[in-house]
């Protein structure tokens with residue numbers, strides 16, 4: 001019997017995802033037409049013997065989360081439960097705090113998945129590797145180029161045995177081009193080292209001048225407190241993958257992840273991809289259209305477009321490399337490229353909304369998506385255009401490389417600006 005835990009974080013996390021995370025918790029943001037963590041749940045549900053999926057985070061459970069959990073339970077016919085941390089406990093603290101729930105029913109092992117990653121989740125291959133040796137910790141690893149590796153957990157392995165000999169979280173100089181994907185398979189013994197960290201933190205906390213100060217004893221950083229500490233002791237192993245993988249930290253990386261998942265739908269969910277039908281819109285490449293969206297037949301969509309529930313797309317619209325969220329309207333002849341159009345927003349006739357993609361260098365096979373800051377030297381870097389929720393763009397204007405905060409009613413064109 002197996003279980004899975006998805007670490008969903010909480011409201012203080014996902015700051016690079018604003019303004020989109022104002023409306024919906026980041027783990028529920030739609031990527032390729034479905035909530036970000038639905039991809040995780042689908043992958044877990046396909047592993048034979050999966051008994052239960054637990055989401056651990058510090059969000060207050062709201063309507064969106066409750067509805068999502070109910071729908072997921074029904075669709076996958078599995079218990080999918082939310083366990084709320086009383087405070088942010090770090091990537092390992094929640095696993096220790098809810099250990100009884102995780103170990104209930106005596107699972108043979110449990111997967112732990114970061115919510116903000118996009119992957120083809122090679123969970124069955126990880127399980128096979130785990131069953132051969134039954135080490136407490138198995139990490140999924142992939143490669144990144146030298147510069148970008150510094151933004152991740154870096155792993156030095158023994159190439160013969162795949163034992164993790166050395167682990168450094170976001171090092172300041174180059175350590176290894178093998179990076180931690182934030183996807184793990186732990187055996188029940190993995191909770192023992194977490195207990196040791198917890199007890200040590202508690203003792204250290206009592207010695208401190210102001211006991212009870214933050215971070216509390218419950219906070220455990222899986223990466224630094226466990227992986228770095230136990231590397232080289234025969235307990236942590238890495239399973240390498242060259243499948244799709246990307247982090248989802250910023251809106252730009254959500255658009256990139258959407259492209260990766262839409263491409264994968266060719267194999268996993270061909271029914272989710274729009275097909276050209278007589279009298280329907282022209283479809284180029286991979287496009288997702290929610291069944292309730294109304295799309296005019298003269299619109300041209302794709303590649304990499306995903307259109308949400310109740311969206312209206314007018315005649316002559318051109319839409320590519322974009323996400324249009326629930327209830328938005330693109331009036332006749334608008335052109336929307338490399339952008340995210342927020343919930344309930346309206347783009348007026350003949351308006352052009354355009355961003356600049358920040359995709360990984362296609363000539364470097366190890367390049368990953370950069371989710372760096374929005375600014376450099378005090379200037380807004382050109383990036384995808386984001387319209388927050390219920391924004392109104394008038395007819396015949398240009399909105400280029402800009403971020404428009406929710407509920408703004410614009411009256412003219414804007415370029416390279418954050419419109420507050």
Ligand SMILES: Nc1nc2c(ncn2[C@@H]2O[C@H](COP(=O)(O)OP(=O)(O)O[C@H]3O[C@H](CO)[C@@H](O)[C@H](O)[C@@H]3O)[C@@H](O)[C@H]2O)c(=O)[nH]1
Nearest residue numbers: 007008009056057088089090114115116152153180181182
């Ligand atoms: N429940 C809970 N979840 C948390 C908490 N803090 C973070 N998380 C969740 O844990 C995951 C990791 O979040 P970060 O702490 O932001 O780390 P990171 O910068 O994404 O780096 C991690 O992921 C990389 C791969 O994407 C790894 O390369 C890196 O080593 C590390 O594990 C995210 O899904 C986040 O929502 C917490 O206090 N509680």
